Amino acid sequence: MEYYGLVRSLRSAGYYETAHHKELLRNVKHAIYNGKLVVLSGVIGAGKTAALSQLQDALGKEDRVLVATSVSVEKSRVALGALITALFCDLSPEKDLKIPKSGELRDRALRNLVKKRKKPVVLFVDDAHDLSRNTLVALKRLIELVEGAGAKLSVVLAGHPRLRNELRDPAMEEIGYRTAIYSLDGVTGSQREYMTWLIDACAADGVGIDDILEPSAVDLLASRLRTPLQIEQHLTLALETGFQANEKPISEAIADSVLSKQIDGVEATLTRNGYTTKVLTEMLGVKSSELRALFKQELGAERARDLKEQMLAAGLPV
Incomplete structure (x- = not known):
């Protein structure tokens, strides 16, 4: 750093905002104020977490909504109950928080809590590409539950493009057609x-x-x-x-x-979009050994063509 005249590391530079970022966050805020399920999609390293932090700061200054955040690390294991717990933790004024164990009583208590706070609420969930389809559908129903009591709840899900593609799947029509989806293009x-x-x-x-x-x-x-x-x-x-x-x-x-010679390769591109080998094996019903052979260009031409056609049909970036 001294040799090149740097006084701080590149990772601590701060937040870089383009016209695209400004327009994107303005649109996301509008969707939040209207009580929607919102998806912020971007490849690995595009700056989703930084954008969420910037958005939360802006919402805090405007003081029109109450902000709650899910801090669970293992999102693949997070069900609706954990997200409801996050809402209770951030919204309840009680120091000795007691959440009803019964699902029915818990949901009623949450609905009443949001209504008592007298402000719209927004729940932020980062790395949401690992949430199950059942959890995504349940979030839509939770929004409707709160809305039925005359209150307003928005949920902002940030994740890889895999999340965006999954919500556009015809099988996810119930929730996908009701979701405001925005793509963060980074720089x-x-x-x-x-x-x-x-x-x-x-x-x-x-x-x-x-x-x-x-x-x-x-x-x-x-x-x-x-x-x-x-x-x-x-x-x-x-x-x-x-x-x-x-x-x-x-x-x-x-x-x-x-520069890595594989930086624009098929494997790197798929991974940046959230399609790891584990995800691909489950999605395509193939063995991980076949995928590794494909990425190394060691798979037979006919089989490689078949796999790529499957990926294209599923909307993968290959």
């Missing part, structure tokens, strides 16, 4: 601007991106990288490699050396 189209902002935010006064990276290196990274996470990671690798080579500014050759 796509603004990679160069993001890199410049990132360096400016982390460098000492008088140090700019041209002092750290040659223009051709910036061009290369901007053309190959898509998300804030990718850019931060590969800039860090370039800085480490450039320091070891005693090279300043960093050349295109150094930048190219830190």
